Amino acid sequence: MAVTRVAVAAALSVAPLSSSRCRQVALPSSCRTLPTAATCCSTRASKPLQAAAAPAAGAVDEETASSPPSDPGKGVENLVIIGSGPAGYTAAIYAARANLKPVVFEGYQVGGVPGGQLMTTTEVENFPGFPDGITGPDLMDRMRKQAERWGAELHQEDVEFVNVKTSPFVIRSSDREVKSHSVIIATGATAKRLRLPREDEFWSRGISACAICDGASPLYKGQVLAVVGGGDTATEEAIYLTKYARHVHLLVRSHQLRASKAMQDRVLNNPNITVHFNTEAMDVVGNDKGQMSGIQLKRIDTGEESVLEVKGLFYGIGHTPNSQLLRGQIELDTAGYILVQEGSAKTSVEGVFAAGDVQDHEWRQAVTAAGSGCVAALSVERYLVANNLLVEFHQPVHEETKKEITDKDVSMGFDISHTKHKGQVIDEFGQHVHFVEIDIEEDPEIAEAAGIMGTPCVQFFKNKEMIRK
Structure with a gap:
């Protein structure tokens, strides 16, 4: 144009x-x-x-850009993104705008929900650009539409097999097999759960796995809250929640904390935190309005049961990175998180990049995941250009009606x-x-x-x- x-x-x-x-x-x-x-x-x-419409010499015309869905007999793709959520969708947006025409498999492994963990949240109040907050599903839907608008090819399928030991890489879902010069792994991490009888009923309505995400919510602000766990994650969440809660109860199954000595001292010396050792959460208690009102507890040493009145329960028992597909193919840390070079999205395999919670065991925020997705997409473009692998799919030309002045x-x-x-x-x-x-x-x-x-x-x-x- x-x-x-x-x-x-x-x-x-x-x-x-x-x-x-x-x-x-x-x-x-x-x-x-x-x-x-x-x-x-x-x-x-x-x-x-x-945008200037005259394509450079050798550019793909509109008919070529409208390529059919990926198929094993139809060439090698520039990029396949496995996973969605803030990391996957942001990577798709940047890659699509770079005319890479990425193929995105949105589903998590083992039949998860496209869109990631934010699909199970209610209000997201700390993502820039939404002063009044936005629901997790709505935010993911907007990101998805933006990626689709720029030409990303989206498939709501779970990837069942990945081989990054061959060149090009092979990615297979239940419906198709795709070969690609590069891959971004954005499969995220799954919060560990206690599997309480009423856990699903109160998830995101009283139970949360992220204090930083939800602690300042009106649902919990000024209330009595509880945290389950005895390690660094649980103690950090308990301390963080004291900024907003009236009081915090820390429920520990063993007779001692597993957190670092410094974190133990901070928790035990905080008057707004009460630690309950040898205590296990058995279930969640609700009131007549369908709101969470307490936790049913059991003393492991005595078997005594009681109800602790709280308005919120936070899990501080860790996350499991969804990296099972890559085990034995790329370097992982002891917890299963994908190792990337510091300050980049590069993994131990050239052409394979990682973004989001699958490589982030520390922050696990929507905005940091989105940022890492951007880094991964830009890194892919550089990699393809440097190795002379890039096939550019130009955006279709749209005629614009000239307005009379x-x-x-x-x-x-x-x-x-x-x-x-x-x-x-x-x-x-x-x-x-x-x-x-x-x-x-x-x-x-x-x-x-x-x-x-x-x-x-x-x-x-x-x-x-x-x-x-």
Whole structure:
């Protein structure tokens, strides 16, 4: 799609201007001195600039870009993304915008839900851009649509087999097999659960696996809460929750904490935390309104049962990374998280990248997962280019209906009250500036003579000479 450039040239000053009042205007670098008799000149675009449509030599045309679904007999893909969620969808958006036309398998392993852990949450209040919060499913749906809009090929299927020991890599789901030059693993991690009888009923409605994600929610703020676990994760969550909760109970199955000594000291010396040793959570208790009202507890040493009144229960028993498909093929840490080079998404296998919670055992936030998805996609593009493997699928060209420019449009363009900035230099000249519009499409020779390469551009002249300081 050709770039439209329209300039608006400003015009003759009908009254002499004192040179002491003229200030140099901060102009775009494309604006140069106009060697003609005009007094004042400016330029503006008549409509938003569109992406240039003329494809480079060798570019794929629209018909080629609309390729059929992946098939083992139809060549090798640039990129396959396994997993969705913030990491997978962000990687898909960036890769699609880079014209890689990524193939995305959205499903988790073992029949999980496309969209990741956020599909099981209610309000997400810490993702930038949503001051009033947004539901997890809605956020994932928006990301998915954005990836699809830019040309990502999405399949709601679970990947059952991956082979990254061959070149190209082989990825197989229940419905198709795809070969690819690169792979992004964004399969996430699954929060470990206690499997309480009413756990599913109160999940995200009283039970959570992320204190940082949900602790500040109105559902828990100012309430009495409980955390299950005895390691660093549980103690960190208990301490974090004291910022918002009235009091926090830490439920530990053993007779001692497994956390570091420093974390133990912080918990045991915090007056807002009560530690219950040899205590096991048996079930969740609800009230007549369907809200969580407490936890049924059992003392492991005595067998005594009781109900602890709390409004929320947080699991601090860890996560399991969904890296089973890659075991024995790429390097994992002792907990099963994919190891990546520091500050990158590169794994131990060239061409294989990891993003999101499957490689992040520390932060596990939606925004950090999205950021790592961006890094992974950009890394893939560099890898494909460096190894001469990239096949570029250009975005289809859409014809745009050219809008007729009316006198009202022109006058609006010169109405300073409609601009974001007030135009202090023009205001200073009062009524002593006359404006003339120049359409650089219709008068390209004027634009060329003025050295105008783009819009918007403003040039001020006095007595047929450019005003300069």
